[in-house]
Amino acid sequence: MKAEIITIGDEIIHGEILDNNSAYIGEKLSESGLEIIFKTSVGDDVKRITEAIRLSLERADLVIATGGLGPTNDDLTKKAIVKAFKRNLVFHEDILKKVEEGFKRRGIKMPKINQNQALLPQGAKALPNQYGSAPGIFLQEGKKLFFALPGVPLEMRTIMENEILPFLKTKVMSKVVIQKILRTTGIIESALYVNIEPLLKTKSPVKIAFLPGYSGVDLKLRVTSESEDLARLNIQEFEKKLREMFNEYIYGEDKKTIEEVVGEKLMSKRKTISVAESCTAGLICAKFTNVPGSSNYFMSGITTYSNKAKIELLKIPEEIIEEYGAVSEQVAILMAEGVRKLIRTDYGLSATGIAGPTGGTEEKPVGLVYLGFAHENDSFAQKFIFGGDRQAIRERTIQAALNLIRLFMEYGAPHN
C-alpha cells in the first residue's frame, strides 16, 4: 500500500519551522508496513494545496495531510479538500458543542471565529482532538483513504495514535515489519560501522540504519517478511552478534531512554541520588525527572553556577578552586561528595565543564568536562572532551553522566 504525506503551511516551505510532523508520520507509517512514496510540502495557498491533494490521490492509496486546520488561517486546508474532492462543507452541531466545552474548561471565552471548526466536508468523519479545538478529518473515496490533521504536533500525534494507527492495523497490513532499535552511547558511528560492515555482507535479511545523535548512535534493525516468527528470529540472531561486540555500549532498546534505565536500576536497588551541576545548569536534574515516579530515587539537584555557590552550599574549600580551577577532577569529586552530604542520599553526582562558546584555554579547551561520583565507600571523577557547540556539549555531558551511573551500577567503579 502506497502512502503520501502532505504538510501545509508557509512556515514550513519558508523554513521557519522544522517539519517534525512529516518525520513522525513517516516513521509511523513505515513501521506499519506502508511504502511511503512522496512527501510534499505546500504553502498557505488554496490552489496549490488542492493541486497537491489531487496529485497525491492519483499516485498513493493513503494520504495524510497536516496543517491549515486552525481557525485563524481561514481554513485553507478544508477549502482545498472541498475542491479536490468536489464536496460541500456541512455544519455539525455536536462538534461546535465540543469546541465550546474545551474553551469553557480552560476558562477562556471562545472567539467567534472558532465556530468554523464545526464545518466538515460532506461525508467526512471527525477524528476527536483531545488537546485542541480542530478535529481531524477522514474521507474515503473509492479505495483511496485521506486524512487531514491539525499541524500542532501534540494534537497531530495524539490523533495519529488514537485513531489512525489502530485503524491501519486492522485495515492495511499484509507483510510483517519487525523493527528493533539498539541504543548505544560512548562509541562513535564509524567505530560501530567498521565492526558491523562484515555482518552486512552476510545474507541476513536484516537491514540496519545508523542514527547518530548527541546522546549516542541508535542502531535500527528492520526485517520485512511474510512470517512474523521468522522475522523475529532474524532480528534476534542479528542482535546477538551485535551484543557480542558492543554489549557494554548498549544501554537500552527501542524508545527506552537512559534516564529510564538508570531510574529502574536505582529503584530496584533502593538507592537515592542527588546532583550538583555547573556547566549543565539543571539539565541533568530535568533529565532525571522526565521519568514518572522519579521522586522515589531522585531527591534534589543544585546548580552551583557561580564559585560562591560551590563554596557556600557545597562547602568546597576556596583554596581548592583557586589551586585547581572550578573545572577540575578535584572540584568534580568535592561537588559530588558535597551534594551527597547536603541532601543525604546514597549517591552524589556532579558535572563541571566548559560548554563554550567562550571560556576555553589551551590547557582547558571548550568541551572539557569532569563528571564526579560519590557513593557509600568512595568517590571518583572521569574526564571527557566533547566536540560540538554549546548545546551539543551540554547534551553529551548529560548523557555521559547518566551512562556513568549505569556503568557504575552494572560494572562497579572504573579502573583508571
Place this chain on the structure above:
Amino acid sequence: MKAEIITIGDEIIHGEILDNNSAYIGEKLSESGLEIIFKTSVGDDVKRITEAIRLSLERADLVIATGGLGPTNDDLTKKAIVKAFKRNLVFHEDILKKVEEGFKRRGIKMPKINQNQALLPQGAKALPNQYGSAPGIFLQEGKKLFFALPGVPLEMRTIMENEILPFLKTKVMSKVVIQKILRTTGIIESALYVNIEPLLKTKSPVKIAFLPGYSGVDLKLRVTSESEDLARLNIQEFEKKLREMFNEYIYGEDKKTIEEVVGEKLMSKRKTISVAESCTAGLICAKFTNVPGSSNYFMSGITTYSNKAKIELLKIPEEIIEEYGAVSEQVAILMAEGVRKLIRTDYGLSATGIAGPTGGTEEKPVGLVYLGFAHENDSFAQKFIFGGDRQAIRERTIQAALNLIRLFMEYGAPHN
C-alpha cells in the same frame, strides 16, 4: 520567480532524520525574494526521483535538489537527472584530480568507487565542494535552472553560500524582502488574530504570519517591495499599530529569546537572582544559563523535587505543606523567599505545579502551576492553568516564569 525544493533519501521519508536541509534552503530562497511553491521529498528510487524532477521542472523556474550524490548510494540522483533531462554522463578528468587531491590531503586512500564522482550530466557545470568529494551540479534548460547538491548539511550549505546565493543575487533578485518578527507571550493565537484581522483588510503591503509555539506566538511581518526604504517604512507603521494593541505581550524581536531580554534587564539594573524549582526540575535554571555571561546575575538554582528538600533546604514549615499542599500559592511564595534568603540574591523565583501525566485531582488538575517571586520589599505568587502534555506544561511554565520577571521589572508587581 517560482522555486521548488527536492530532498532525496530513504532516511528522510522514513522520518529517521529531520529534513533540516529543506528548511535551510527554504529560508535562504525566500530571503532572496523567490516564491517557493512546493517542497518534495522522495526515497532512494530512480523512477520516483526522475518523476519528482520532471514535475518540478514543469511547475517551477528554479529547482534545488539535495541528497543522493555520494558515491556509496550508487549515484541515484545523477541517474535520475540524466533520465529527466535526457542527457548522457560525461567523464571530467579535472574533477577526478580534485577528488583525488582531497583524499590525499586527509591522508586517506581513495576508494575506487569515488571515481564515479567525476561523471557529470552533459552540459552540467560542477559546483566546487570544499568539504566533501561530491561536487554540486548546475544545469540550465531553456529558462529553467536546476541545481543538485550533496545531502551532507555542511557541504550543502557551503555550496549554497559560495555558489548559488551569489548567483541568484545577480540573476534573479529584483525586489527587496524585509522581515521582522515580534515575539509575544501570555496571549493565545486566536486572541491576537481577532485584534489583528481588521489590519489585514487595510491596503498595507505587509503580510503577517502567526507562528505559535509553547513559548508564545511569534508574529512575522514581511514586505516584498521595489524599494528598501519603502519596505522598512511599511514594516515600521505596521509594527507601531501592533505595539499599540499588544505592547505588554511583546517581549522581543526577531531571534531574541526571553532569557536574553530578562538577562539584559537584570544586568542593567545590577540585580541577582536564584531559583527554586519543583515541577520544572532545573529547566528554568538551564534556560537562564543559555545566555553567555549569565553568571553575572544568575547565582544558583535548587531543584526541590521532594517535600523533604523543600523543608530542609528552603526551610518551609512542614505544617504549611501539609495544610495547603506542595502545589499552592503559599508554598510558591515560601520557596521564592527561601531560595532568595539561602543564596542571598536580590530576587528569588519559584515554580511548583503538576506537570502530569499523573498527580492531578479535581481541585488541583494537571497543568496547575504557581509561580512565586520574592524581592527586596515583598513577595507574591501567580496562578496558571496550562494545557498540553508534560513537556508542554513544563515549557509553558518556564516561559511564564521568565515573563513574570520581565513584567515585574517593567511594570512592577501585579495587581490582583
